[in-house]
Amino acid sequence: MVSGAAKFSIQGLSLHYGVLTALRDLNLEIAAHEIFTVIGPANSGKSSFLSALNRLADRIPNFRQNGRILLDGLDVRRDIEVEILRRRVGIVFALPLPLPISIRDNLTYGLRMQGVRDRQRLDAAVERSLREAFLWDEVKDRLRAPAMNLSGGQQQRLCLARILAGEPEVLMLDEPTSGLDPISTAKIEETLLELKARYTILLVTNNVAQAARVGDRTAFFLMGEMVEVDETKRIFTTPRDPRTSDYITGKFG
Amino acid sequence: MNPRTAQKIAFTLLFGATALVVLPVLVILGIIVAKGVSAISGEFLFSMPRAGMTAGGILPAILGTLYLVGGAVLFAVPLGVLAAVYLVEYARDTRLSRLIKLAIVNLAGVPSVVYGLFGLGIFVTFFGFGASILAGSLTLGIMILPVIITSTREALESVPRSFRVVSLSLGASRWQTIRHSVLPHALPGILTGTILGLGRAAGETAPILFTVAAFYLPRLPQSVFDQTMALPYHLYVISTQVPGIAENTRYGTALVLLALVLLLNLAAIVLRSRFRRKKKW
Numbered sequence: 001m002v003s004g005a006a007k008f009s010i011q012g013l014s015l016h017y018g019v020l021t022a023l024r025d026l027n028l029e030i031a032a033h034e035i036f037t038v039i040g041p042a043n044s045g046k047s048s049f050l051s052a053l054n055r056l057a058d059r060i061p062n063f064r065q066n067g068r069i070l071l072d073g074l075d076v077r078r079d080i081e082v083e084i085l086r087r088r089v090g091i092v093f094a095l096p097l098p099l100p101i102s103i104r105d106n107l108t109y110g111l112r113m114q115g116v117r118d119r120q121r122l123d124a125a126v127e128r129s130l131r132e133a134f135l136w137d138e139v140k141d142r143l144r145a146p147a148m149n150l151s152g153g154q155q156q157r158l159c160l161a162r163i164l165a166g167e168p169e170v171l172m173l174d175e176p177t178s179g180l181d182p183i184s185t186a187k188i189e190e191t192l193l194e195l196k197a198r199y200t201i202l203l204v205t206n207n208v209a210q211a212a213r214v215g216d217r218t219a220f221f222l223m224g225e226m227v228e229v230d231e232t233k234r235i236f237t238t239p240r241d242p243r244t245s246d247y248i249t250g251k252f253g
Numbered sequence: 254m255n256p257r258t259a260q261k262i263a264f265t266l267l268f269g270a271t272a273l274v275v276l277p278v279l280v281i282l283g284i285i286v287a288k289g290v291s292a293i294s295g296e297f298l299f300s301m302p303r304a305g306m307t308a309g310g311i312l313p314a315i316l317g318t319l320y321l322v323g324g325a326v327l328f329a330v331p332l333g334v335l336a337a338v339y340l341v342e343y344a345r346d347t348r349l350s351r352l353i354k355l356a357i358v359n360l361a362g363v364p365s366v367v368y369g370l371f372g373l374g375i376f377v378t379f380f381g382f383g384a385s386i387l388a389g390s391l392t393l394g395i396m397i398l399p400v401i402i403t404s405t406r407e408a409l410e411s412v413p414r415s416f417r418v419v420s421l422s423l424g425a426s427r428w429q430t431i432r433h434s435v436l437p438h439a440l441p442g443i444l445t446g447t448i449l450g451l452g453r454a455a456g457e458t459a460p461i462l463f464t465v466a467a468f469y470l471p472r473l474p475q476s477v478f479d480q481t482m483a484l485p486y487h488l489y490v491i492s493t494q495v496p497g498i499a500e501n502t503r504y505g506t507a508l509v510l511l512a513l514v515l516l517l518n519l520a521a522i523v524l525r526s527r528f529r530r531k532k533k534w
Binding site: 026054059061083084086087090091093095097099100109110111112114162163166 | 345346415416419420421422423424425426429433434438528
């Protein structure tokens with residue numbers, strides 16, 4: 001089972017939008033410093049799951065949650081301020097979404113919102129995060145340039161760096177390479193494997209091979225239910241549920 | 254019908270309609286410029302009226318209009334922008350909030366003379382400001398509030414949703430998100446709406462008729478509780494109420510008012526196009 005302390009402990013989690021149920025009775029532990037991948041077809045509840053973890057789902061009218069999500073043993077809805085939660089649990093979205101400001105301002109956004117004004121500290125965060133996302137060499141000479149001028153792959157790595165700048169504990173990535181070319185995808189995957197030592201990583205992907213390449217453990221979601229969770233190797237070699245094997249062998253998707 | 258013929262008829266109709274719209278504007282502009290330009294001079298723009306408005310300049314009316322417009326903007330822009338931010342960013346989509354939005358849109362269609370009466374009742378009489386720049390500015394401000402709220406709402410709604418989600422996901426509070434990731438990008442639209450409101454405030458006669466406008470006051474106002482002359486009302490007075498005013502004085506006054514309003518609208522257009530070129534999403 002899970003080795004080490006559980007970062008996230010999800011207990012009886014159900015997510016509803018009005019009468020629609022996006023996720024049903026999920027029980028799951030995510031360990032610190034693992035890459036946990038979630039696979040499954042569209043509308044299986046993967047993204048809803050992530051948006052409950054950092055409470056972005058709260059924005060959606062008629063959103064309801066049953067069950068509990070614990071981060072280091074603290075209930076994310078009760079015991080942690082939402083702004084603090086989102087600093088600790090960062091997310092990269094499917095599309096690269098830089099803000100229409102400079103590269104540097106994108107990277108320092110989170111820290112500035114925390115009230116950090118110290119230039120040296122901001123500069124240090126910019127360089128460290130860009131290096132961690134393997135983007136430093138490409139943009140170090142044009143940190144004042146608009147982030148929108150970067151290529152799609154660079155933009156997505158910038159979004160990753162932007163989260164790393166805030167020194168989160170958990171990185172969530174929601175199909176981060178779905179709009180990228182194979183080379184950019186490979187760079188992101190490489191980065192994730194490097195980052196594993198310092199962060200807990202949750203990767204939602206509709207690319208089964210990607211889960212196999214980078215995951216430590218993998219969960220298969222289908223229509224709001226977690227069908228199976230296991231070590232990634234096991235899921236891809238000896239899945240217990242026939243639906244899992246049908247999905248990973250491409251019989252549906 | 255032969256599609257080629259249909260095409261020709263359609264084109265003629267469409268072009269004709271457009272020409273019919275543009276023509277009167279050009280004619281009006283032409284007449285005002287032709288008859289009024291001879292009155293424009295340094296003395297006309299920068300001196301007091303003399304001899305029962307038959308001689309001298311229109312400085313108090315020009316300044317009065319600028320004061321009134323300034324006061325209206327000072328009052329209406331902060332209030333309108335804040336209300337729009339609340340409606341777009343905070344208010345839940347309930348029956349009440351939809352009713353409020355509908356009411357604001359409809360306020361834009363209320364005849365300006367009704368605002369004038371409202372201003373008379375509330376500001377002049379009830380609050381006891383008397384006929385004053387304060388009462389007139391507030392009345393004009395209330396009149397342009399719907400314009401400012403509506404254009405600010407549109408500007409806020411045109412800021413991509415993703416900016417808000419990204420900002421929140423980076424740990425910003427809702428207010429920080431609005432302050433740093435929504436308002437800056439909505440600013441051009443807000444500015445445009447403001448200037449359009451300004452233009453409207455500058456040109457209206459009815460709202461200032463009962464609340465501030467002086468018939469003939471050949472001195473400059475000393476405080477916000479003073480009455481003042483204003484261009485639109487002055488134009489009405491010298492055109493219909495006082496005999497023996499030279500024709501070019503009347504048209505010259507109209508020209509000044511028109512130029513003021515057109516200048517404001519032009520500024521709005523230039524601003525909008527400059528920001529649009531800078532827009533990156």
